[in-house]
Amino acid sequence: MNDDQATPNPTKDRKFVEALSRGLDVLRAFSQGSVVLGNQDISRITGLPKPTVSRMTYTLTKLGYLAYSPQLEKYQLDSGVLALGYAYVSNLRVRQLAKPYLDEFARNTNTSVGLTCRDRLSMIYVENCRPAEITSLRMDVGVRLPLATTAAGRAYLAAMKEEERRHVMSSLAERHPDTWPELKQQLEESFRDYEKYGFCLSLGDWDRNVNAAGVALHLQDGTLMALTCGAPTYLVSEEKVKNQLAHQLAILARDIERLGV
Structure with a gap:
């Protein structure tokens, strides 16, 4: 199943x-x-x-x-599936309002920055902006990311209501029986980071060549989404993600939330 x-x-x-x-x-x-x-x-x-x-x-x-x-x-x-997907993305107001902010963030930080939503045990890109220099981290609309090992997924999980998070964690344990003890420990560390700093990190956990940060985005209608920014490790060090980019991404999320979406 x-x-x-x-x-x-x-x-x-x-x-x-x-x-x-x-x-x-x-x-x-x-x-x-x-x-x-x-x-x-x-x-x-x-x-x-x-x-x-x-x-x-x-x-x-x-x-x-x-x-x-x-x-x-x-x-x-x-094409029927495409029509449904296009209707969802094109009518997503937060995507339309946030795009100029994402573009500016990508230019200023030289990272790929994206807006994601959850689908089961994946995060899906609904918008992505990146500078021309980052050609190896192409995340088009519709690309799926694993929930447990990416910064976006970890931030989303950390911001979920406790009961719902326990339900999803149980599903993750069933899906990753062999690696669950280590994965659970990583997630719990991410939750502590989120509680303390307001962001989560994925430093080579999803892709050993990618460092990324993620923050939750709370919309006025109660919808939960996540922002993420990342770049290849040769462009962005772990220290830069921890000490600079993650904090900037958290500020970006608050700016978008203040748009009233």
Whole structure:
């Protein structure tokens, strides 16, 4: 079963539509890295029975969310998914208002800076700005980052309500059984950093060649997002991230929050 996030238990929620949940799980399977998937691949990723997957892929193809290749006998995402994603990003007011601030921050600090939201056990970029000098850290809109090892994910976790964070931490433990003790220790250290300094760090933890900082962003409607800035280690040292960039990023987050989004 795909444990990217513990989904609501339909046996505990009478309003929960299990068939819809399964259809969305089929679509989410394509976020695991493969461009094209067959029914057997989707069944393996989602844990759903193959006959169920076959009905879901047939329906999603009819609705324009999947396209079927007779040559490959596999499916890929179709334009219906793109339309939904574009509608979300284009109508995200915080993205529109924050972009000039992100552009200026990227120019002044020579780092890649991004606005992210959570999807299960991942953070997804909804905006990213970077100077021309940083060509090796390309994070386009829609790129997914792991929740546990990135600065953005750690900051998001640190700012979550305690009960919800425990729920997500349990899902992370299930997903990373072999490395969980070490990963849990790193996360707890990040939470202490957030409580003390207002930011979290990822110094080679996600990518050994990248140093990054992350801060939570609280929107007026209660939505929680995260800002992150980072650069290759040869451009930005650990000391600079800790002592300068992380603090500047925290100030940027407060500036964006004051926009009233």
